[in-house]
Amino acid sequence: MAATSSKPITLTQFLIEEQRAHEDFSAEQRLLIEVVARACKMIAIQVSRGALGGVLGEAGTGNIQGEAQKKLDVISNEILLQANAWGGHLAACASEEMADPQPIPDVYPKGDLLLLFDPLDGSSNIDVNVSVGTIFSVLRAPKGVDPTSAEAFLQPGAMQLAAGYCVYGPNCTLVLTIGHGVYGFTLDREIGSFLLTQRDMTVPADTREFAINMSNQRHWDAPMQRYVADLLAGADGPRGKDFNMRWVASMVADVHRILTRGGIFIYPWDRKDPSKPGKLRLMYEANPMAMIVEQAGGAATDGRGRIMDIQPGSLHQRVPVFLGSKNEVEAATGYHLEHDAAAQPVAVG
Numbered sequence: 001m002a003a004t005s006s007k008p009i010t011l012t013q014f015l016i017e018e019q020r021a022h023e024d025f026s027a028e029q030r031l032l033i034e035v036v037a038r039a040c041k042m043i044a045i046q047v048s049r050g051a052l053g054g055v056l057g058e059a060g061t062g063n064i065q066g067e068a069q070k071k072l073d074v075i076s077n078e079i080l081l082q083a084n085a086w087g088g089h090l091a092a093c094a095s096e097e098m099a100d101p102q103p104i105p106d107v108y109p110k111g112d113l114l115l116l117f118d119p120l121d122g123s124s125n126i127d128v129n130v131s132v133g134t135i136f137s138v139l140r141a142p143k144g145v146d147p148t149s150a151e152a153f154l155q156p157g158a159m160q161l162a163a164g165y166c167v168y169g170p171n172c173t174l175v176l177t178i179g180h181g182v183y184g185f186t187l188d189r190e191i192g193s194f195l196l197t198q199r200d201m202t203v204p205a206d207t208r209e210f211a212i213n214m215s216n217q218r219h220w221d222a223p224m225q226r227y228v229a230d231l232l233a234g235a236d237g238p239r240g241k242d243f244n245m246r247w248v249a250s251m252v253a254d255v256h257r258i259l260t261r262g263g264i265f266i267y268p269w270d271r272k273d274p275s276k277p278g279k280l281r282l283m284y285e286a287n288p289m290a291m292i293v294e295q296a297g298g299a300a301t302d303g304r305g306r307i308m309d310i311q312p313g314s315l316h317q318r319v320p321v322f323l324g325s326k327n328e329v330e331a332a333t334g335y336h337l338e339h340d341a342a343a344q345p346v347a348v349g
Contacts, residue, residue, distance in 0.1 A: 008195040011037055011174070018178060025178050027281030028111050029161055032089040032138060036115070037174060037194055039188060040085035040134050043076045043120070047132065047168040062117025065253040067261040072126050073097060076134065076157035089113050094315060096284040101315070103148040113161070114139040114153055118284040121165075131169035133252030137288040138162040150315045157287030157308030163194060165252045165288065168331050175201070175259065177295040182259070203298035204262035207325040210252045211246050212266045217327035223303075225337035227332055239331075251280070255289050255323070259296055264324035264332060278302070278320040282312055286321050303336040 015030040035088075077097045084090055088109035094101045097117040104110050115138055122132040138161045141147040164176040172187035174194050184198030210231055217228065234242040246263065248254050254265050267279050280286050290307040292298030300323035301305045310319065322332050 001046065001250050003013070008197060013195070014183065014185075016197050022159075022178070022180055028089045028113060029138065029178065030081075032084075032087060032111075032115065033162060033164070033178075033227055035083055035089070036080070036088045036117075036136055037166075037185075039080045041074060041133075041172070041192065041194075042079050042083070043072075043134060044166070044168050044172045044187065046072060046075055046079070047126070050305075061110075066317065070120070070123040070126055072132075073120050073123050074203070080117055080119050080134070081105040083114060087111075091141040093117070094153050094283070095119060096101065096281055099316075100136070101139070101148050101150060101153060108229070112141045114141050114147065116153065116288075117285050118281070120286065121252050122248070125248075125250050127267040130248065130250060130255040131167055131256075132250055133165050133167045133256075135165045135252060135285055135288050137283070137291070151284065153315060154312040156311055157167075157282075157290055159246065160287060160291050163288035163291040165255070165292070167252050167256050169253065173256065175256065175292060177292050179291075179295065182292055201259055201296050202326055203259055203293060203296045205297070205326045207258075207262040207264060207328050208241060209244050209246055209261075209263035210266065210328070211248070211258070211263060211324075212268075213247060213249065214245065216270050216272060219272040220268060221271070222316055223335040224268045224270075226339075227335040251285060251289065258298075258324040262325045264322065264328040266332065267321045269320045276318050278318040280318060280321050282307070282310060282317045282319045283315060289321075293323045296328065298324050299326040300324075301329060301333045303333060304340070323325060 001324045010035060015033060019025050036074050077095050083103060084093055086108045089111035090104050090113050091110055092101045092103050093115040095100060117136040119134055120132055126132050139155050139159055140161060141152055145152045147221050160180045167173045174185040176183055182201040184201055185194035186197045188195050230238050231243045240282050258265055286307050293300050303322055317348055322329050
């Protein structure tokens with residue numbers, strides 16, 4: 001990045017410098033990210049009001065996955081839709097909360113970018129004042145395909161132009177990658193701007209921390225059982241070191257901790273609902289978080305292969321997720337690959 005001043009710069013200043021430094025980062029992408037950031041500031045205000053704003057509790061509706069929506073799910077989704085409708089940079093957008101892509105109204109100018117978002121990740125925690133967040137991903141609309149169709153969005157994560165998340169916690173933090181490293185911004189509420197506070201964020205390659213929902217252990221398959229058992233065996237086990245477990249049950253909070261100090265976040269396939277290939281959504285959660293973590297030097301797989309190489313088959317596809325410190329993700333993935341290899345029939349003759 002071209003800027004070298006020690007004084008914190010605003011998100012807008014940072015994006016302008018990045019546009020000057022990188023030909024693959026266009027003015028349209030810059031302006032889109034600015035709009036998303038403004039929407040995140042509006043969501044942060046709603047989240048911070050809590051019971052005073054009447055935004056807690058159930059909305060009495062369900063999303064496309066059949067999950068009960070919180071009031072803030074609906075509010076956050078509407079804020080992002082309205083903020084991005086008039087910007088002139090989008091061809092369409094898609095949300096975890098909606099069955100189909102949302103076209104840009106004809107009264108507004110249109111661009112060639114696609115925006116995907118999980119408007120309020122971790123919303124089941126909102127009523128108990130635990131950190132929640134917004135996750136987003138930017139793609140380019142493919143030529144010759146209706147940008148309002150699901151087909152336009154079904155691109156591997158490696159095709160993402162940018163990805164980011166905003167954590168609404170003790171402070172409001174925006175983490176962003178445009179494909180040239182990962183940067184963190186903190187919302188200065190006095191001036192209303194995101195200021196650059198973390199440059200070139202890096203995930204340590206090794207770790208002693210893992211994040212997983214242990215209550216699902218009885219539903220895991222064999223390689224997952226063996227992997228976690230080895231972690232819990234600590235210094236006396238095959239891994240030769242003690243591990244600590246951390247679990248917030250809010251993906252943005254868990255991933256932000258990993259991005260800050262290392263660790264591995266895992267949401268594996270389990271038999272609790274064997275009809276689903278995983279819990280987390282490929283397009284709205286796994287792909288953007290995978291891009292961020294990889295840009296920070298980490299790794300992200302589905303237990304067998306790289307997440308961002310997966311060709312999506314549907315807009316709301318689910319996948320297992322293993323992401324974080326590179327060496328630990330490779331170790332966890334190795335348990336699954338070894339199990340698969342051992343299960344292969346031995347050729348005779």
